Amino acid sequence: xxxxxxxxxxxxxxxxxxxxxxxxxxxxxxxxxxxxxxxxxxxxxxxxxxxxxxxxxxxxxxxxxxxxxxxxxxxxxxxxxxxxxxxxxxxxxxxxxxxxxxxxxxxxxxxxxxxxxxxxxxxxxxxxxxxxxxxxxxxxxxxxxxxxxxxxxxxxxxxxxxxxxxxxxxxxxxxxxxxxxxxxxxxxxxxxxxxxxxxxxxxxxxxxxxxxxxxxxxxxxxxxxxxxxxxxxxxxxxxxxxxxxxxxxxxxxxxxxxxxxxxxxxxxxxxxxxxxxxxxxxxxxxxxxxxx
Numbered sequence: 406x407x408x409x410x411x412x413x414x415x416x417x418x419x420x421x422x423x424x425x426x427x428x429x430x431x432x433x434x435x436x437x438x439x440x441x442x443x444x445x446x447x448x449x450x451x452x453x454x455x456x457x458x459x460x461x462x463x464x465x466x467x468x469x470x471x472x473x474x475x476x477x478x479x480x481x482x483x484x485x486x487x488x489x490x491x492x493x494x495x496x497x498x499x500x501x502x503x504x505x506x507x508x509x510x511x512x513x514x515x516x517x518x519x520x521x522x523x524x525x526x527x528x529x530x531x532x533x534x535x536x537x538x539x540x541x542x543x544x545x546x547x548x549x550x551x552x553x554x555x556x557x558x559x560x561x562x563x564x565x566x567x568x569x570x571x572x573x574x575x576x577x578x579x580x581x582x583x584x585x586x587x588x589x590x591x592x593x594x595x596x597x598x599x600x601x602x603x604x605x606x607x608x609x610x611x612x613x614x615x616x617x618x619x620x621x622x623x624x625x626x627x628x629x630x631x632x633x634x635x636x637x638x639x640x641x642x643x644x645x646x647x648x649x650x651x652x653x654x655x656x657x658x659x660x661x662x663x664x665x666x667x668x669x670x671x672x673x674x675x676x677x678x679x680x681x682x683x684x685x686x687x688x689x690x691x692x693x694x695x696x697x
Contacts, residue, residue: 407518408449408645410434410440411484412458416507419557420453437461441469451522453514456485456496456504464499471500477552480521496530498614526601532634541619542607542660558619565600576582579604583615590639608662634694635676642670648684649691655692688691 407429409420424431432447434440444452452470463483471477483489483496483504502521505514524603531564535544541561543554560676562575574597582593587606595602599611601622609615631642640661647657654665654672663670679690 406430406432406447406449408434408440408443408452408533409436409449410452410458410463411455412436413455416455416484417451420509427515437463438473440466444470444479445473449474450525451483453518454483454501456483456492464495467496467501472496474553478525480525482514482517482521494564533587541621541624542616543619544614544616545579545583546613547583547615549576549578549583552614561600561602561619561621565595565597565602569667579617586595630694631691635690637675641671641675641678644668645675645687645691646695648672648675649688649695651688 407424409417409424409431410433411417411420412435412437421431421433425512432443432449433618434443435661438441440452440454440459443449454463454466454594456465460628463485464656465505467481467483472483477500480502481500483501484507485496485504486507487493493504502524503517505517541557542553543558545554578595582604587593589606589608593604593606593607595604603620603622605618605620607616627638628642628646631637631645632639635642635645643661644657646659652660654668658668672684672687675687679687681687681690
């Protein structure tokens with residue numbers, strides 16, 4: 406489902422017709438507040454957003470959408486007659502994934518839409534995989550604000566909370582830590598009131614999305630367990646853990662923020678170190694040391 410937002414009825418009508426001919430279902434809005442209301446009610450798969458509109462321009466609309474946890478994962482492609490670098494940068498800073506200049510070339514628009522729809526579905530698939538395997542992982546922006554998290558993160562933070570620690574101190578601690586530009590694998594001890602918690606930086610997962618793992622120091626970390634018992638590197642242990650969870654190289658690459666080819670290279674080293682020849686045997690070895 407595609408939401409088309411433009412203050413020109415002619416442009417909206419043209420795009421609606423072209424997209425429907427391409428087999429897509431469209432929603433239309435002629436101004437910003439209407440677009441936001443429709444997005445809340447219908448949760449479109451992608452939004453085509455005119456940058457220059459009266460009252461509320463497209464940049465402001467995009468910022469409002471990206472501030473909403475239910476809407477921030479929807480890809481936004483800006484449509485604009487502006488091609489100067491300042492406007493392009495402003496669009497990306499507002500949260501857009503792409504921009505296309507007017508007059509719109511339909512073939513180019515459809516190709517860009519397909520790419521961003523596929524990327525969005527992969528991201529949602531990876532987040533669903535994290536949710537169902539019980540991983541304490543979440544993403545924040547560069548200000549330390551949570552973009553998404555698995556249910557286990559919320560449960561662990563609630564168990565560690567006392568007073569307003571989650572709302573007041575946690576975001577500040579994360580932001581200060583990120584300002585120091587941690588390397589992948591670097592950890593941060595959290596001064597939580599009731600539990601001993603640690604954050605591990607896993608890398609970037611997009612322009613303004615940093616992936617973190619939350620670790621309960623009172624419980625053994627599964628990747629550490631695999632590293633110690635099987636003589637693996639940190640990244641090899643991460644890959645093996647997800648293999649044991651039944652994930653494909655593509656899923657693992659999306660979760661760890663790297664390519665399936667890189668995952669395959671790590672996996673080759675894992676096979677060699679474990680003395681096995683396939684994923685099933687590697688997973689069986691891992692499950693000797695970790696729980697399902």
